[in-house]
Amino acid sequence: DTAVSQTPKYLVTQMGNDKSIKCEQNLGHDTMYWYKQDSKKFLKIMFSYNNKELIINETVPNRFSPKSPDKAHLNLHINSLELGDSAVYFCASSQRQDRGLAGYTFGSGTRLTVV
């Protein structure tokens, strides 16, 4: 059973399109995150939700909109895709109280290519 699963694994789309990436965790964690890894491998937090409440929104263009229907799911919707959005997007989850003990669990990543 995959702990944090992201779909799709690969996404190739044209500029201007709207796309979504889905993330689900079956660990019972209360906090979920989206990270972006750029072409230079740099990993940066984008969003975080705790029990469906947005707690981190890190200077991300408003074309990116996270949605958390429940604490097991955190989806990322991107409008009007641009070439610069090409990156690998990682979903992760953690349990707030146990973060130092249990750490974070990452999904396998979604490679988004905008052409």
Added chain:
Amino acid sequence: AQKVTQAQTEISVVEKEDVTLDCVYETRDTTYYLFWYKQPPSGELVFLIRRNSFDEQNEISGRYSWNFQKSTSSFNFTITASQVVDSAVYFCALSEAGSGNTGKLIFGQGTTLQVKP
């Protein structure tokens, strides 16, 4: 401000050599967590170790060892007798437990390790 610096962008070694990956962090919190992740060519992020700020004991796991020194704000990672399968990008990361407790991970820039046969 929180920051993680991995000054070594790329390291190349020959198999069986020992190699140390440096990590220096900055934080104002007294309680924080440090992590190392491995990202092999397949792209997933593989958890290696976490350490909390109250535990300065060094740790060894097989060929891997970690040296945590609060006095120099460093959390270095050593691979002994490196193998080709160790070739990957290695990330050091920091999470603060203090104010806000958002739990976000601050990553270093990553060190690309190439182990040649």
